Amino acid sequence: MLKLFKVMLYIVLCAFSFDLHGQNVKYQTDKHVVNQQERMVYKQWDRKKFTPTRGFLSLNYQYWLTWGLHPNYPKTDLRPLSAGGPQSRRLLMVAAMKSTEEAYKLHADTLRNTALSEIANYAGVASQTDPLWQLYYKREFQDLLDFNQADLFEGLEPPVKDYLEQGGAADWYRQESQMLRERLEAARTTNLDRGSRIIAYHRMLGEYRKLLAIWETKRQRAALYLSIKDKVKELQENSTVAMAARGKSDVQIADDILSRAKL
Incomplete structure (x- = not known):
């Protein structure tokens, strides 16, 4: 029995050893x-x-x-990476597509910038940011936009103020200023080409300066008229007092004037 057991054990060990050797795979290389x-x-x-x-x-x-x-x-x-290989062609195609994509992107950015520029030129909302308005026209139209009744009669005497109010000159200036102010606001808020908007500013600025010159002339003429009127009234009063002191009536004074005219 012992001998039989040894024989079986030897067979198992041999089989196990053969199995281990069978698991070793040699890497075969073919130079071709x-x-x-x-x-x-x-x-x-x-x-x-x-x-x-x-x-x-x-x-x-x-x-x-x-x-x-x-x-x-x-x-x-x-x-694949030869001069005409598929990988080289693919890389060239990728480079060409990238170049085309960059060209399209540049074109799209140009259109975008052009569109934004056109919007800035046409949109009335963006007129507030116009450099020419900020640097020049806003300052020139400041008194018109911030119209104040107190500045209308600044430096005038109360009689001159009353004369301008009663004569209708003040109401005329208010109406003209209001109409010009409404036109200016329309030019600022309407969607308009920037060149046309600037031309409108220029024309209205000329009209506004002309209006200011007319109003200043009316102020000066009103003060001059009232001053002359006061002088005339004063002279008339002095003349009447002098004639009355001489004892002459109005009829006598008229006769004297006519007789002097005939001579």
Whole structure:
């Protein structure tokens, strides 16, 4: 029994050892396959690496078994990264598409900037930010936009103020200022070309300056008229007092004037 047990144990150990040796796989390399892999993937194309070769007097049967049905294969560069390879074409296509995309993006950005510029030029909302308005016209129209009744009669005597109010000159100036102010607000808020808007500002500024000049003339003439009126009234009163002191009546005074005119 012991001998039989030893024999069985030996058979099991041998089988186990054989199984272990069977698990070791040796890496087999075929230089023909390796050459093709290198040729197709990354290494420089070399016709001399197309093995098997023709051999002496082209009598190598392996060459004819391998390349006999594909005679043009060794002459064709099939590397993906060759000059005309698919990977090179793909990279060129990607570069071309990227260039086209950048061109489209530049064109779109140009259209966007142009559109924003046109909006800024036309939109009435953006007229407040116009440099020419901020630097010049806003200051010139400040008194018109911030109209104050107290400034209308600044520096005038009460009689002159009453004369302008009762004569209608003050109401005329208020109406003209109001109409000009409404036109200015319309030019600022209406969607209009910037050039047309600036021309409208220029024209209304000329009208506003003309209105101010007319109003200043009315103020001065009103003060002059009242001053002359007071002088005339004073002279008339003095003349009447002098004639009365001489004892002459109005009829006598008129006769004296007529007699002097005939002479």
